[in-house]
Amino acid sequence: MHILVLGAAGMVGRKLVERLVSDGRLGKAEIAALTLQDVVAPAAPKTSIPVNVVTGDVADPAMIAKLIAGKPDVIFHLAAIVSGEAEAEFDKGYRINLDGTRYLIDAIRAIGGGYKPRLVFTSSIAVFGAPFPERIGDEFFNTPLTSYGTQKAIGELLISDYTRKGLLDGISIRLPTICVRPGTPNKAASGFFSNIIREPLAGKEAVLPVSEDVMHWHASPRSAVGFLLHAGTMDLAAVGPRRALSMPGLAATVGEQIAALTRVAGKSVTARIKREPDPTIMGIVSGWPRDFVTDRAKKLGFITAEKTFDDIIKIHIDDELGGKFAA
Amino acid sequence: MHILVLGAAGMVGRKLVERLVSDGRLGKAEIAALTLQDVVAPAAPKTSIPVNVVTGDVADPAMIAKLIAGKPDVIFHLAAIVSGEAEAEFDKGYRINLDGTRYLIDAIRAIGGGYKPRLVFTSSIAVFGAPFPERIGDEFFNTPLTSYGTQKAIGELLISDYTRKGLLDGISIRLPTICVRPGTPNKAASGFFSNIIREPLAGKEAVLPVSEDVMHWHASPRSAVGFLLHAGTMDLAAVGPRRALSMPGLAATVGEQIAALTRVAGKSVTARIKREPDPTIMGIVSGWPRDFVTDRAKKLGFITAEKTFDDIIKIHIDDELGGKFAA
Numbered sequence: 001m002h003i004l005v006l007g008a009a010g011m012v013g014r015k016l017v018e019r020l021v022s023d024g025r026l027g028k029a030e031i032a033a034l035t036l037q038d039v040v041a042p043a044a045p046k047t048s049i050p051v052n053v054v055t056g057d058v059a060d061p062a063m064i065a066k067l068i069a070g071k072p073d074v075i076f077h078l079a080a081i082v083s084g085e086a087e088a089e090f091d092k093g094y095r096i097n098l099d100g101t102r103y104l105i106d107a108i109r110a111i112g113g114g115y116k117p118r119l120v121f122t123s124s125i126a127v128f129g130a131p132f133p134e135r136i137g138d139e140f141f142n143t144p145l146t147s148y149g150t151q152k153a154i155g156e157l158l159i160s161d162y163t164r165k166g167l168l169d170g171i172s173i174r175l176p177t178i179c180v181r182p183g184t185p186n187k188a189a190s191g192f193f194s195n196i197i198r199e200p201l202a203g204k205e206a207v208l209p210v211s212e213d214v215m216h217w218h219a220s221p222r223s224a225v226g227f228l229l230h231a232g233t234m235d236l237a238a239v240g241p242r243r244a245l246s247m248p249g250l251a252a253t254v255g256e257q258i259a260a261l262t263r264v265a266g267k268s269v270t271a272r273i274k275r276e277p278d279p280t281i282m283g284i285v286s287g288w289p290r291d292f293v294t295d296r297a298k299k300l301g302f303i304t305a306e307k308t309f310d311d312i313i314k315i316h317i318d319d320e321l322g323g324k325f326a327a
Numbered sequence: 328m329h330i331l332v333l334g335a336a337g338m339v340g341r342k343l344v345e346r347l348v349s350d351g352r353l354g355k356a357e358i359a360a361l362t363l364q365d366v367v368a369p370a371a372p373k374t375s376i377p378v379n380v381v382t383g384d385v386a387d388p389a390m391i392a393k394l395i396a397g398k399p400d401v402i403f404h405l406a407a408i409v410s411g412e413a414e415a416e417f418d419k420g421y422r423i424n425l426d427g428t429r430y431l432i433d434a435i436r437a438i439g440g441g442y443k444p445r446l447v448f449t450s451s452i453a454v455f456g457a458p459f460p461e462r463i464g465d466e467f468f469n470t471p472l473t474s475y476g477t478q479k480a481i482g483e484l485l486i487s488d489y490t491r492k493g494l495l496d497g498i499s500i501r502l503p504t505i506c507v508r509p510g511t512p513n514k515a516a517s518g519f520f521s522n523i524i525r526e527p528l529a530g531k532e533a534v535l536p537v538s539e540d541v542m543h544w545h546a547s548p549r550s551a552v553g554f555l556l557h558a559g560t561m562d563l564a565a566v567g568p569r570r571a572l573s574m575p576g577l578a579a580t581v582g583e584q585i586a587a588l589t590r591v592a593g594k595s596v597t598a599r600i601k602r603e604p605d606p607t608i609m610g611i612v613s614g615w616p617r618d619f620v621t622d623r624a625k626k627l628g629f630i631t632a633e634k635t636f637d638d639i640i641k642i643h644i645d646d647e648l649g650g651k652f653a654a
Contacts, residue, residue: 090492129568141468143487143569150488154481160470161477165417241456242470 001029003232004072006058006104007079009038011181012122015225016076021047026074027233037067038079058100061107068107074118074232077104083126084188086148097151105158109167119159119170120231123244125217127153127174130287138246138296145287156244164241171231171239173302176249176292179218180316189284193218196254197261197313200272203326209278212255215290219249220315222305230302239300248302251291252309260309264317265325328356330559331399333385333431334406336365338508339449342552343403348374353401354560364394365406385427388434395434401445401559404431410453411515413475424478432485436494446486446497447558450571452544454480454501457614465573465623472614483571491568498558498566500629503576503619506545507643516611520545523581524588524640527599530653536605539582542617546576547642549632557629566627575629578618579636587636591644592652 003026007013017036024047025031036042037054044053052070056063058079079100080086086093101121108117126149127142142153152174159170181194185206192209193216199206219227227247239245252260262270294302306312317325330353334340344363351374352358363369364381371380379397383390385406406427407413413420428448435444453476454469469480479501486497508521512533519536520543526533546554554574566572579587589597621629633639644652 139468141466142484144484145491145568147488147492150484153484157469157471157477157480157484161474164472165474241472 001026001031001074002033002035002070002072003031004035004037004067004070004075006037006067006075006077008036008042009040010078011183012175012178012221012224012228013038013042013076013078015221016078016228017042017045019225019229021045021049024049026229029073035067035070035072057096058104059095061103064100064103065107065110068104068111071111071115072117074120075104076120076122076228076232077101078122080122081148082188083124083146083148086151087146090147093147093151097148098154101155101158105162105168109162116166116169118232118236119168120228121155121159121170121172122228123152123156123172123174124149125174125176125246125289125292127156128289132289135291135293136246136289137293160241160243163243169236170243171236172244173227173231173297174244174246175224175227176217176219176247178221178224179312180220180320182221182316182320189281190216190288192281193254193257196257196273197316200261200269201265201313201317201321201325203272205272205274207276208254208273209276209281210254210285211277211282212258213253214285215251215253216285217249217251217289217292218309218312219247219304220306220312222315222319223249226305227302234301245297245300245302246292246294247297248294248304249292250304250306250309250312257309260313264310264313266327268327269325328353328358328401329360329362329397329399330358331362331364331394331397331402333364333394333402333404335363335369336367337405338510339502339505339548339551339555340365340369340403340405342548343405343555344369344372346552346556348372348376351376353556356400362394362397362399384423385431386422388430391427391430392434392437395431395438398438398442399444401447402431403447403449403555403559404428405449407449408475409515410451410473410475413478414473417474420474420478424475425481428482428485432489432495436489443493443496445559445563446495447555448482448486448497448499449555450479450483450499450501451476452501452503452573452616452619454483455616459616462618462620463573463616464620487568487570490570496563497570498563499571500554500558501571501573502551502554503544503546503574505548505551506639507547507647509548509643509647516608517543517615519608520581520584523584523600524643527588527596528592528640528644528648528652530599532599532601534603535581535600536603536608537581537612538604538609539585540580541612542578542580543612544576544578544616544619545636545639546574546631547633547639549642549646550576553632554629561628572624572627572629573619573621574624575621575631576619577631577633577636577639584636587640591637591640593654595654596652
């Protein structure tokens with residue numbers, strides 16, 4: 001089996017590649033070749049699997065055509081301009097997130113001769129825009145309030161249509177906000193959900209810009225990789241023509257996050273969270289989904305690696321910190 | 328006021344232009360110029376308003392740029408490859424229905440300098456795909472089962488996003504199936520809904536390929552033009568960022584259509600309907616919407632010209648047959 005990962009240098013991409021390499025297989029099939037693309041060179045993993053690293057832009061149709069000419073059996077499409085950047089750089093967002101996705105599916109179609117790879121498209125809960133019901137169900141409509149969400153919603157529609165026409169075998173999975181996001185604090189408005197866990201566990205202060213009653217929808221990086229692997233191997237006939245699914249997650253208030261951190265790591269860790277309310281961030285976050293009903297994805301076998309927010313913190317300590325933290 | 332109509336030679340386009348010319352104004356503004364585009368030359372109406380007729384393809388970005396360089400104040404975008412053709416000719420459908428719409432909104436954006444025209448996009452109930460609830464509400468999700476429906480749903484998303492970014496002032500209106508469609512019977516699977524009214528009224532036989540319990544969602548051509556005019560003039564601030572609306576209509580079974588025809592025109596007319604069940608058409612139609620709840624559009628002032636299916640038939644007799652029919 002030949003696997004192509006687009007956006008392999010991103011946080012989720014790196015973790016997916018790590019897991020593929022460590023498993024050596026996807027589902028029942030041994031991995032015979034791995035192609036890793038990103039706009040910055042993805043790190044080549046240590047493995048006996050032949051790895052082809054490609055540096056380039058998904059909005060370059062020639063590069064996409066070359067990648068698809070290798071006829072990968074499974075394609076994980078994680079390449080995207082993120083929300084804030086797509087909002088600030090309108091053309092760039094549409095070029096990468098919309099045109100890039102079209103180049104990809106049209107390159108697949110151009111191969112012909114029955115070539116019909118599994119395409120796993122990482123979508124986002126940004127396809128939803130406030131006002132919402134308290135819990136967003138599987139049949140709630142897409143009214144994105146960002147260009148990023150618009151581009152993801154369009155990608156979903158395209159992949160469902162190309163799948164319906166038999167041109168590929170696609171599925172779009174809407175990931176919850178990934179928590180705890182490893183690395184350094186970034187400027188994303190959602191960054192604090194991870195910062196308030198990750199930084200205190202590393203002995204550093206973190207800023208909480210919203211009140212403790214803010215609720216949001218989370219999944220661990222381990223869950224995200226699990227969703228991707230399941231989407232890459234599951235029987236899609238059971239999914240039918242509606243190929244976009246909101247992934248399971250965990251709804252937690254910031255207060256619940258902090259309580260979990262206290263239980264897992266103690267009050268001395270939680271004490272490193274500094275409350276500095278920021279009206280701008282509070283305004284942005286008030287338009288975000290809080291909670292979901294994801295019965296469809298659950299019935300189709302998508303499961304989270306965590307049952308509680310305590311688990312999310314423990315997964316971070318295990319997977320990122322080697323089991324240790326700054327007490 | 329300068330008005331541009333894209334797709335002016337189509338059935339709804341022609342009727343819209345007739346009405347604009349006869350009114351001489353749109354809302355409170357006098358029409359100073361009218362530009363009519365279609366892929367076949369639209370008929371130039373008899374009017375003292377200066378009319379510019381342009382023949383060309385909306386998927387030609389140079390032609391679109393030229394049309395938009397004239398800075399029309401209101402643009403009615405009715406140009407589209409219809410459902411059956413977009414399904415049969417995949418590339419053509421995406422080129423006209425998706426690329427054409429993008430060329431249009433990007434041409435508007437390219438003008439800059441505060442140019443922000445009203446853009447009325449004719450969408451379709453084809454953005455919905457079975458299975459449905461008995462009545463489709465304003466927050467039901469878009470899962471089209473045709474490429475045409477996919478392209479319309481994408482157009483809606485783009486127009487909402489460009490509007491949100493302040494690049495234009497757009498609204499997408501999802502028209503019901505237009506009934507009674509004037510002209511000759513066409514090969515559209517939905518053609519029989521109009522054929523069984525129009526042909527008997529003209530003294531001709533018509534084929535009914537489905538059973539009488541089939542329910543569908545209709546509006547007269549007069550209503551469709553009314554929706555377009557309202558969308559072109561209404562205060563869109565009240566609509567907010569969710570700029571796609573299902574238009575009001577009338578749910579009627581085929582049996583109710585026939586009963587209405589008997590009431591309006593008599594049994595001798597209804598007797599011209601020949602029942603020839605066609606399993607293919609029955610299959611296609613079973614995946615179509617039957618009924619809607621359109622509270623949002625109604626609150627925003629969209630109203631139908633008809634209260635009953637009898638009215639739909641009378642509107643056809645008045646507007647198309649000069650008040651007479653073959654008894």
